[in-house]
Amino acid sequence: MTEPQPHEYEREIDRSHMQVTDEVAIEITSMNKWYGSFHVLRDINMSVNRGERIVICGPSGSGKSTLIRCINRLEEHQSGRIVVDGTELTSDLKNIDKVRSEVGMVFQHFNLFPHLTILENCTLAPIWVRKIPKKDAEETAMHFLEKVKIPEQALKYPGQLSGGQQQRVAIARSLCMRPRIMLFDEPTSALDPEMIKEVLDTMIELAEEGMTMLCVTHEMGFAQAVANRVIFMDQGQIVEQNEPKAFFNNPQSDRTKLFLSQILGH
Amino acid sequence: MAQEYSYVRTEMLPEQEPPSNAVGALVWVRENLFSGPLNTILTLASLAAVWWILSHLSGWFLNSVWQAGSLAECREILDGATGACFAVITDRWEQLLYGFYPSDAYWRPNLALLLMLVALAPVLFPGVPRKLFWFSAIYPALAFWLLWGGSIWPPLVVLAAFPLGFIAYRLVEPINGILATLAALAAPILWWFLLAGPVGGVLAGILPGTLEPVASDLFGGFMLSIIIGVTGIALSLPLGILLALGRQSDLIFLKTICVGFIEFIRGVPLITLLFTASLLLNYFLPPGTNFDIILRVVIMVTFFAAAYMAEVIRGGLAALPRGQYEAADALGLDYWKAQRLIILPQALKISIPGIVNTFIGLFKDTTLVVFIGLLDPIGLSNAIRATTEWNGVYWELFVFIGLCFFIFCFGMSRYSMYLERRLKTDHR
Ligand SMILES: Nc1ncnc2c1ncn2[C@@H]1O[C@H](COP(=O)(O)OP(=O)(O)OP(=O)(O)O)[C@@H](O)[C@H]1O
Ligand SMILES: [Mg+2]
Numbered sequence: 001m002t003e004p005q006p007h008e009y010e011r012e013i014d015r016s017h018m019q020v021t022d023e024v025a026i027e028i029t030s031m032n033k034w035y036g037s038f039h040v041l042r043d044i045n046m047s048v049n050r051g052e053r054i055v056i057c058g059p060s061g062s063g064k065s066t067l068i069r070c071i072n073r074l075e076e077h078q079s080g081r082i083v084v085d086g087t088e089l090t091s092d093l094k095n096i097d098k099v100r101s102e103v104g105m106v107f108q109h110f111n112l113f114p115h116l117t118i119l120e121n122c123t124l125a126p127i128w129v130r131k132i133p134k135k136d137a138e139e140t141a142m143h144f145l146e147k148v149k150i151p152e153q154a155l156k157y158p159g160q161l162s163g164g165q166q167q168r169v170a171i172a173r174s175l176c177m178r179p180r181i182m183l184f185d186e187p188t189s190a191l192d193p194e195m196i197k198e199v200l201d202t203m204i205e206l207a208e209e210g211m212t213m214l215c216v217t218h219e220m221g222f223a224q225a226v227a228n229r230v231i232f233m234d235q236g237q238i239v240e241q242n243e244p245k246a247f248f249n250n251p252q253s254d255r256t257k258l259f260l261s262q263i264l265g266h
Numbered sequence: 267m268a269q270e271y272s273y274v275r276t277e278m279l280p281e282q283e284p285p286s287n288a289v290g291a292l293v294w295v296r297e298n299l300f301s302g303p304l305n306t307i308l309t310l311a312s313l314a315a316v317w318w319i320l321s322h323l324s325g326w327f328l329n330s331v332w333q334a335g336s337l338a339e340c341r342e343i344l345d346g347a348t349g350a351c352f353a354v355i356t357d358r359w360e361q362l363l364y365g366f367y368p369s370d371a372y373w374r375p376n377l378a379l380l381l382m383l384v385a386l387a388p389v390l391f392p393g394v395p396r397k398l399f400w401f402s403a404i405y406p407a408l409a410f411w412l413l414w415g416g417s418i419w420p421p422l423v424v425l426a427a428f429p430l431g432f433i434a435y436r437l438v439e440p441i442n443g444i445l446a447t448l449a450a451l452a453a454p455i456l457w458w459f460l461l462a463g464p465v466g467g468v469l470a471g472i473l474p475g476t477l478e479p480v481a482s483d484l485f486g487g488f489m490l491s492i493i494i495g496v497t498g499i500a501l502s503l504p505l506g507i508l509l510a511l512g513r514q515s516d517l518i519f520l521k522t523i524c525v526g527f528i529e530f531i532r533g534v535p536l537i538t539l540l541f542t543a544s545l546l547l548n549y550f551l552p553p554g555t556n557f558d559i560i561l562r563v564v565i566m567v568t569f570f571a572a573a574y575m576a577e578v579i580r581g582g583l584a585a586l587p588r589g590q591y592e593a594a595d596a597l598g599l600d601y602w603k604a605q606r607l608i609i610l611p612q613a614l615k616i617s618i619p620g621i622v623n624t625f626i627g628l629f630k631d632t633t634l635v636v637f638i639g640l641l642d643p644i645g646l647s648n649a650i651r652a653t654t655e656w657n658g659v660y661w662e663l664f665v666f667i668g669l670c671f672f673i674f675c676f677g678m679s680r681y682s683m684y685l686e687r688r689l690k691t692d693h694r
């Protein structure tokens with residue numbers, strides 16, 4: 001077969017801070033989840049170290065979203081263990097709140113709060129969850145809005161921004177909570193091509209700073225450029241995982257090969 | 267042969283006036299009134315209808331008599347012509363406004379109304395200083411004291427239960443969230459049943475602050491409508507919100523109670539509830555308890571409106587995308603914070619038309635209290651008609667009462683439109 005050639009990411013990536021440490025950030029062991037009688041996640045085992053940048057891909061309905069939503073308990077798992085930053089996710093609300101304030105999440109459809117300005121979107125959780133004084137929270141928010149390159153939009157409402165800008169605000173909003181782990185669920189798949197790049201750029205910068213990231217995405221250029229590991233899922237299971245080069249150039253399982261040939265358009 | 271379609275404009279066109287057949291009054295008339303045979307017929311028919319109504323009513327209004335002591339006197343002045351006798355309103359307007367409230371104490375409801383406007387200002391308009399909310403918070407006790415008289419302490423002590431509940435919540439919150447909610451509910455109830463009486467008594471002994479008491483059966487007129495309406499509105503919104511949230515809850519027991527309450531209250535005519543309030547409650551309450559009739563009516567009207575409110579708000583909650591809940595969860599906001607900061611502001615905004623609809627319905631439904639013997643404006647119109655002077659006056663009173671209700675309800679409707687415009691941030 002012709003070897004799939006993922007396109008190179010155009011920018012030079014600064015890898016000096018991208019270090020995978022030995023410290024475990026997320027530990028998932030024998031985790032299962034059902035929707036009713038539908039076995040959506042089957043015996044998931046994975047461990048994420050601090051500083052890792054993991055891309056999760058797989059066909060539609062394979063359970064990628066469900067997996068990362070289990071990590072901050074937007075979905076409840078029924079068996080097995082999920083430990084995030086040393087806190088096990090159980091039905092204990094204290095633990096859930098603790099994990100959620102450590103883990104940031106970015107959604108496919110941004111989910112900004114439309115009744116609040118961009119600045120208020122970014123300061124809401126720091127003020128009400130972290131109890132940071134409003135002035136400090138606003139300072140932090142402006143810092144991150146500058147980082148995602150839209151400080152001038154701070155006083156507008158989400159409805160007045162383009163999709164790409166909204167997604168960058170969503171990233172800034174998560175960062176304002178100073179999370180140690182970031183989860184991304186197809187952050188670019190609701191965007192037009194020219195906006196995809198601006199969001200990916202923001203994510204790459206985040207990776208360059210050493211953030212621990214789990215991204216569900218089909219942007220293989222991004223995976224090539226920053227991921228240190230790619231996980232392929234199908235039918236609720238982890239089918240294959242490898243470092244990007246080996247994953248793309250030398251996939252082992254037939255399912256992976258089929259998936260890659262479809263997604264890379266050959 | 268290939269067609270020639272290459273083209274480059276060499277000079278730009280200047281802006282021009284529109285042709286005269288596109289603007290002007292005549293054009294407007296043609297387009298909006300006579301744009302076709304059917305529309306022409308409809309326009310003419312409407313004009314005829316308006317003419318017919320006006321020609322029949324105008325004489326009645328134009329000939330109206332404003333100064334007379336009785337209906338007979340009115341008829342004399344009119345001398346056979348058709349004409350309204352609005353003199354009944356000039357003669358009896360105090361009764362229509364205050365019922366049988368003692369006339370030397372009219373300043374009390376007047377002051378209460380004025381202070382109500384002050385208390386409402388920070389709630390209704392964003393430009394008003396936020397500090398005024400403190401006044402809004404104590405206003406209910408103040409108004410109660412002004413209207414019913416007696417010592418100022420009992421209403422203040424009753425009101426004190428709310429900050430107490432809040433303090434209890436804050437104290438228990440670090441231990442457990444659910445326990446804290448229970449504490450917030452238990453503290454006010456304990457306070458009301460065990461401590462409020464003695465504490466109020468002691469305070470009243472130290473600093474009396476008494477006004478001449480006025481009994482509930484003297485209340486009447488628009489004062490009564492406003493008391494019942496405003497209290498019902500102020501209470502039914504929070505109760506409706508809680509019911510709507512309860513109905514959405516995962517706690518099956520709570521959910522069942524809320525659904526049962528909503529469905530029962532909605533399924534029963536308000537008049538039945540009012541009769542229950544006036545008659546049946548006496549059987550259930552321990553003998554000798556004097557449970558104020560206005561208070562009972564307010565409770566029933568509030569329940570009734572709250573059941574409708576809950577359904578209106580549930581519609582607003584259901585219209586919010588799931589992503590809003592998820593984003594709030596993912597940021598670590600707990601249930602109440604997510605509701606208060608994210609979900610309810612949006613759900614209530616969506617529900618504004620329905621909420622105001624319910625408010626208007628509630629306000630007009632206050633006229634039903636006439637059936638249990640309270641003297642609201644309709645009840646008073648009956649009482650006025652029963653006097654020898656004004657026996658036989660119907661339309662004038664109803665026109666006046668209807669107009670007053672219309673002004674209130676139209677005001678609410680305009681305010682809701684203003685609010686919708688002000689809160690519009692989606693820029694769709
Ligand atoms: N709330 C739910 N109730 C029942 N089934 C669900 C629910 N959410 C998802 N599913 C099912 O679980 C499976 C996995 O869904 P999931 O959203 O995790 O897939 P995904 O890999 O993220 O797919 P996509 O690429 O389309 O986003 C799908 O078959 C989906 O239909
Ligand atoms: Mg998905």
